[in-house]
Amino acid sequence: MSISIHSISKNFGAYTALDKISLEVPNGSLTALLGPSGSGKTTLLRIVAGLDFPDPGPGRIAFHGEDVSEVSARKRGVGFVFQHYALFQHMSVAQNIAFGLRVLPSAQRPKKSEIRDRVMELLKLVRLEGLEGRRPHELSGGQRQRVALARALAIRPKVLLLDEPFGALDAQVRKDLRRWLRQFHDEIGLTTLFVTHDQEEALELSDQVVVMRNARIEQVGKPQSVYDQPRSPFVYEFLGNVNKLHEGKNVRYLRPHEIDVLFAAECDPATDVLARVHHLFSAGPIATLTVKLGDGQFIDVELSRKQLDELSLSVGDEVAVRLAARTV
Amino acid sequence: MRHRSATTESPWVRRLLIGVAVFIISVFLLLPLAAVFAEAFRKGWEIFLASLHEEAALSAIKLTLIAAGISVPLNTLFGVSAAWLITKFRFRGRSFLLALIDLPFAVSPVIAGLVWVLLFGAKGWLGPWLEQHDIRIIFALPGIVIATMFVTFPFVARELIPLMETQGSDQEEAAIILGARGWQVFFRVTLPNIKWGLLYGVLLCNARAMGEFGAVSVVSGHIRGETNTLPLHVEVLYNEYQFSAAFACATLLAFLALVTLGIKSAVEHLTGHQSSNHQ
Numbered sequence: 001m002s003i004s005i006h007s008i009s010k011n012f013g014a015y016t017a018l019d020k021i022s023l024e025v026p027n028g029s030l031t032a033l034l035g036p037s038g039s040g041k042t043t044l045l046r047i048v049a050g051l052d053f054p055d056p057g058p059g060r061i062a063f064h065g066e067d068v069s070e071v072s073a074r075k076r077g078v079g080f081v082f083q084h085y086a087l088f089q090h091m092s093v094a095q096n097i098a099f100g101l102r103v104l105p106s107a108q109r110p111k112k113s114e115i116r117d118r119v120m121e122l123l124k125l126v127r128l129e130g131l132e133g134r135r136p137h138e139l140s141g142g143q144r145q146r147v148a149l150a151r152a153l154a155i156r157p158k159v160l161l162l163d164e165p166f167g168a169l170d171a172q173v174r175k176d177l178r179r180w181l182r183q184f185h186d187e188i189g190l191t192t193l194f195v196t197h198d199q200e201e202a203l204e205l206s207d208q209v210v211v212m213r214n215a216r217i218e219q220v221g222k223p224q225s226v227y228d229q230p231r232s233p234f235v236y237e238f239l240g241n242v243n244k245l246h247e248g249k250n251v252r253y254l255r256p257h258e259i260d261v262l263f264a265a266e267c268d269p270a271t272d273v274l275a276r277v278h279h280l281f282s283a284g285p286i287a288t289l290t291v292k293l294g295d296g297q298f299i300d301v302e303l304s305r306k307q308l309d310e311l312s313l314s315v316g317d318e319v320a321v322r323l324a325a326r327t328v
Numbered sequence: 329m330r331h332r333s334a335t336t337e338s339p340w341v342r343r344l345l346i347g348v349a350v351f352i353i354s355v356f357l358l359l360p361l362a363a364v365f366a367e368a369f370r371k372g373w374e375i376f377l378a379s380l381h382e383e384a385a386l387s388a389i390k391l392t393l394i395a396a397g398i399s400v401p402l403n404t405l406f407g408v409s410a411a412w413l414i415t416k417f418r419f420r421g422r423s424f425l426l427a428l429i430d431l432p433f434a435v436s437p438v439i440a441g442l443v444w445v446l447l448f449g450a451k452g453w454l455g456p457w458l459e460q461h462d463i464r465i466i467f468a469l470p471g472i473v474i475a476t477m478f479v480t481f482p483f484v485a486r487e488l489i490p491l492m493e494t495q496g497s498d499q500e501e502a503a504i505i506l507g508a509r510g511w512q513v514f515f516r517v518t519l520p521n522i523k524w525g526l527l528y529g530v531l532l533c534n535a536r537a538m539g540e541f542g543a544v545s546v547v548s549g550h551i552r553g554e555t556n557t558l559p560l561h562v563e564v565l566y567n568e569y570q571f572s573a574a575f576a577c578a579t580l581l582a583f584l585a586l587v588t589l590g591i592k593s594a595v596e597h598l599t600g601h602q603s604s605n606h607q
Contacts, residue, residue: 051501073504080505086498090520100506155506
């Protein structure tokens with residue numbers, strides 16, 4: 001089901017958390033709400049879930065065209081995975097997953113055997129077979145997250161909402177789980193909206209990135225297009241490392257990998273400038289070079305190890321730098 | 329020294345500190361407790377049992393149990409509601425309410441008793457009206473219950489508020505999103521998470537309810553066999569130089585304290601064990 005967000009505002013006293021936000025989350029998509037802390041992304045997610053309510057006014061939330069603005073969180077039918085999972089500590093994994101089915105009114109509640117089957121099916125789906133008897137504190141961070149996911153899916157939600165799904169995990173687990181979640185989403189095809197402050201995560205995982213800043217949406221688009229055609233300096237800076245080059249009144253934005261480095265003897269005055277190598281960092285497949293321009297500005301350049309080896313540079317060498325990017 | 333660290337003191341300092349602690353605990357805590365039991369049994373088992381079987385003593389025990397039996401459940405209910413309200417919601421006047429809950433701790437128990445005499449006593453604000461309708465509050469059971477409730481009000485709430493504060497509302501929100509109704513959220517999620525803290529709060533509340541002297545003394549009127557609770561009865565006996573009987577009744581209160589502490593440390597051991605398993 002698609003999610004339509006129309007003109008949602010939220011103020012906490014004098015503080016504006018959301019300022020007339022409108023957004024379409026297409027059916028079956030995986031959409032990232034990306035922004036720094038305080039940009040309003042978590043508030044927006046909570047409003048979609050029905051945990052918070054927008055300011056009175058024209059603001060509307062609809063799932064697949066059906067207005068759910070006045071529907072309580074209890075009846076809205078969303079799956080929600082909390083940042084710290086919010087698993088019920090005193091219940092086993094199986095009891096956690098079954099919770100949403102057990103609290104149904106008796107007329108709608110499935111039979112015990114059906115609930116057990118559904119729990120087993122979900123455990124298999126999130127690859128946690130055999131752990132149904134464990135307590136949450138006996139699980140690793142990645143396992144807890146998958147229990148939270150299974151619990152959210154047990155009620156067959158219309159949409160899935162995730163708040164900083166990888167925020168509380170180690171770097172390695174994070175990468176694995178990110179890949180797994182993408183694959184998982186492709187299998188079940190549930191419309192998913194997740195909040196993150198990590199641009200790499202948003203770009204790698206999602207079909208659509210929504211960049212937020214100061215209670216407003218800055219830009220919406222496919223990861224590639226948002227990265228390649230940032231609409232504002234903020235998006236440029238937020239989506240990855242960037243050099244800000246001051247040229248008179250203008251500021252030029254250059255991504256480190258968009259810059260070429262050549263031997264000083266090959267310098268073409270039309271496109272290149274001379275610079276001196278200030279710092280070299282070459283552990284890993286990508287080498288980072290900091291060069292100092294004639295006017296004293298520093299820029300970072302990313303090169304492959306191969307390129308760096310061919311240039312055989314060391315600190316203090318003079319090089320030609322080709323600046324091939326645009327002004328925003 | 330095997331586990332030397334920056335915070336480890338030299339052996340002499342440690343021995344001195346341990347010695348001081350043992351001395352203080354012995355003199356101020358263990359000695360009086362031992363004295364109570366020694367005095368109670370000085371004239372033998374028979375006198376001890378007889379002092380407890382005496383009519384006034386039995387009536388005092390009964391009154392104490394009734395007063396605690398009414399005020400502890402009610403204060404448990406109030407305490408859980410207050411803690412729920414204060415920790416799960418943000419509203420105007422929240423910090424004022426928080427301070428108000430502590431009021432009985434801040435007020436001298438004598439004042440806490442006098443307040444009720446002032447309100448319900450014969451010369452109090454509502455005195456004449458109560459007299460007309462033949463309702464007795466002061467120098468009767470209702471007064472004793474009200475005074476006990478006032479003094480023991482903070483125990484349950486005070487125990488639960490920090491606990492519920494650290495737990496936050498995440499689990500409740502998760503339960504709501506999964507379709508749970510209010511009472512299901514409370515009984516299936518909130519209550520299991522706070523049960524040990526709640527038990528401890530109830531125990532403390534009960535110990536204080538049974539042991540309260542000051543406030544109850546003011547409203548009770550000391551009518552022997554009628555409005556004397558156990559602590560008041562001990563005082564009466566003591567003033568009448570019936571030391572063995574006084575101490576025999578005192579052992580009941582001391583025993584109550586020991587049981588409370590025993591359960592408390594058992595609970596702490598249990599929950600401490602649990603929380604150390606968290607990661």
